[in-house]
Amino acid sequence: MLNKIWTGFFVVAMAAAIVQAVFLGHPEVFAAMTAATFDLAKTAFEIALGLTGVMCLWLGLMRLGEKGGAVELLARVFGPLLRRLFPSIPAGHPAEGSIVMNMASNMLGLDNAATPLGLKAMREMQTLNPEPDRATDDQILFLVINTSAVTVLPVTIFTYRAQMGAADPTDVFLPILIATFCSTLVGLVVTSLVQRRRLNDPVILGWVGGLTLLVGGIVAYFAGLDREAAEAQSALLANVTIMTVITAFVVMAARRRVPVYETFVDGAKEGFQVAVGIIPYLVAMLVAIGVFRASGALDLLLDGVRAGTGALGLDDRWVDALPTALMKPLSGSGARGMLIETMQTHGADSFAGRVASVVQGSTETTFFVLAVYFGSVGIRRTRHALACGLAADAAGITAAILVSYLFFG
Numbered sequence: 001m002l003n004k005i006w007t008g009f010f011v012v013a014m015a016a017a018i019v020q021a022v023f024l025g026h027p028e029v030f031a032a033m034t035a036a037t038f039d040l041a042k043t044a045f046e047i048a049l050g051l052t053g054v055m056c057l058w059l060g061l062m063r064l065g066e067k068g069g070a071v072e073l074l075a076r077v078f079g080p081l082l083r084r085l086f087p088s089i090p091a092g093h094p095a096e097g098s099i100v101m102n103m104a105s106n107m108l109g110l111d112n113a114a115t116p117l118g119l120k121a122m123r124e125m126q127t128l129n130p131e132p133d134r135a136t137d138d139q140i141l142f143l144v145i146n147t148s149a150v151t152v153l154p155v156t157i158f159t160y161r162a163q164m165g166a167a168d169p170t171d172v173f174l175p176i177l178i179a180t181f182c183s184t185l186v187g188l189v190v191t192s193l194v195q196r197r198r199l200n201d202p203v204i205l206g207w208v209g210g211l212t213l214l215v216g217g218i219v220a221y222f223a224g225l226d227r228e229a230a231e232a233q234s235a236l237l238a239n240v241t242i243m244t245v246i247t248a249f250v251v252m253a254a255r256r257r258v259p260v261y262e263t264f265v266d267g268a269k270e271g272f273q274v275a276v277g278i279i280p281y282l283v284a285m286l287v288a289i290g291v292f293r294a295s296g297a298l299d300l301l302l303d304g305v306r307a308g309t310g311a312l313g314l315d316d317r318w319v320d321a322l323p324t325a326l327m328k329p330l331s332g333s334g335a336r337g338m339l340i341e342t343m344q345t346h347g348a349d350s351f352a353g354r355v356a357s358v359v360q361g362s363t364e365t366t367f368f369v370l371a372v373y374f375g376s377v378g379i380r381r382t383r384h385a386l387a388c389g390l391a392a393d394a395a396g397i398t399a400a401i402l403v404s405y406l407f408f409g
Contacts, residue, residue, distance in 0.1 A: 063267025183396025
């Protein structure tokens, strides 16, 4: 899929450039496209280099969270809920622990831990599958929840915003939390309706109802504030929450007699490797996107959507964040490239930059997760997994746009 997307950027860009040069009298478009390849390659390297320090900081802190028992604590808290969501898994089965740990890792933004644990959970669930090439209901629900998992600390997005010069990189914290909750809730409800699951279990109702009331209360409170007050208070709440989590990680690790300094440094080393490792991917995606924009193809697409939005009498400022939304279900690196390109073009603190950031954190990459998770256990008949995952994506992206207007509009 990613190979086709990447190739498509260049093919469509070349076609658009030929139209501009031959029919519209703009032969300079080819010079602009060539310049974009060099400029964006340089930008990709500079971004990755600037990410190094922040990635080291956060992955070091995340390692403390793992060693200090934060993931285990979340596993104990959410265990009763997940056992009811996956009733076909026998009590004490190895899949149960892997699912809980995967969900907890996702909530803490521990992507490096969440994916291996998710693959392990899928393999263990496969041992209970009577038709090995056909996804079970529990496997589909697990995948949908993974494609829309609530993330409490969207560290990567904070990092990119900091690198792109945001005055307060964490000001998108609450909007992302609300959007990703909506994505997860819709994914759960849609999948349950398709599978004819009963969601009236007291534990499920208690968790879903409680979280819905909490998120609804947050939305209602901030809806009653003016824009400046909403931005200031959401930023304060985000920063207090983040510093509380950081302090808790350090204190929990210290109480377990974990060598906090050495453990932090070990995690930070991984952060350096991650920052360096993404350079080729950033170069590939940013150059392709830069050529696509320089050719005029991206502007034509956005202008068309903007014209349709205007014809309906709606505000069209969100349209500049649309490329991230369109790319998100298809490619994580592609969406990341679109996010960076949007912030670079419009500014990290622009409305488009903030909307794109919230969209990026609202859901996961459905096609990638489906291919990797089901592919790892040889499942070919995925049934309704893709449709339910895309429904969750649509809900998360829609919520991201709407909540951005609430906080930043």
